[in-house]
Amino acid sequence: DELRMVYEGLPDFLEQVSANENASFPFSLECRKAPLIVYVHQIGYLMCFFDEKISEALLIGLQDFEFAFSEDGEERRFYYHTQKTRELDNLLGDIYHKILDMERAIIRDLVCRVLQFLPQLTKAVNFAAELDCILSLAIVARQNNYVRPILTEDSILEIRNGRHALQEMTVDTFVPNDTKIRSAGRINIITGPNYSGKSIYIKQ
Incomplete structure (x- = not known):
């Protein structure tokens, strides 16, 4: 929870650190947008300059600056390691992935406890x-209005007012059917014209 609170407050904190760093530059930077210290997952803390890369002449006065990489997009960005960003790396580290690692460890521990x-x-x-x-x-x-069947060991099947559970839900009126099958034979034949209900009668 403490790490998450630090992570959530990171933008405001880095904005303040950036303002202090910009004020300490030994020369005036003529930039459309002031440089910012940003946090990049798995990389750490970097000083970001917008639009233009720092010239070699200016870098001489910034001996602790080390170019990291650039990024193209709506606005070009150039990232540098500085003394302050290295301090932040040592102080805070890759805080987002620290949180993820701790969450995974907690979940693994919880799973092990539950599996017991x-x-x-x-x-x-x-x-x-x-x-x-x-x-x-x-x-x-x-x-x-379903009823529980009475089971018997006799070879008999007797149904009174039997209904097809699904078919009766699809029609306005369903006519229940009685069924009586005794042990007179193993095969019974149902006859009748088409659409007279033979299939529904068998399925019920």
Whole structure:
């Protein structure tokens, strides 16, 4: 949390440091935009000059300046290592990635602690899933007036006012059907004209 607070306050802090550095230059810089000290992830702190690179003549008076790289875009930027940016590197370091490393370490530690209770957690999740299924079936049964079947070892299938659970939701009127199949044979044949409900009757 302390590192994150420092990171969130970094823009204001660097703006103040930049103002102090600009005031300490041994000469006046005629720049459209004042140089800024910026923080670049995985690189560190750099002094950024805009539009034009510092001339070799001016660099003689800035012996601690070391050119790092340039960047093209809407405005050209030239980045330098300075004594102050090196101090910031030593003081703060790559703060963003420090935060990421600490977060990863915390997450790894949390995962290891949670995995110690994996059997109990798995049992609890399975119980919750089973309970969710039972409650869902109970709610649907009450809403649609379903009934629990009576199981028997006899070779008989008897349905009274049977309905197709999905088909009846797609039509305005659904006519329930009775079904009685006894052990007279292993095959039953349903006949009737097209669109008379044979398929729905079988699926119910």
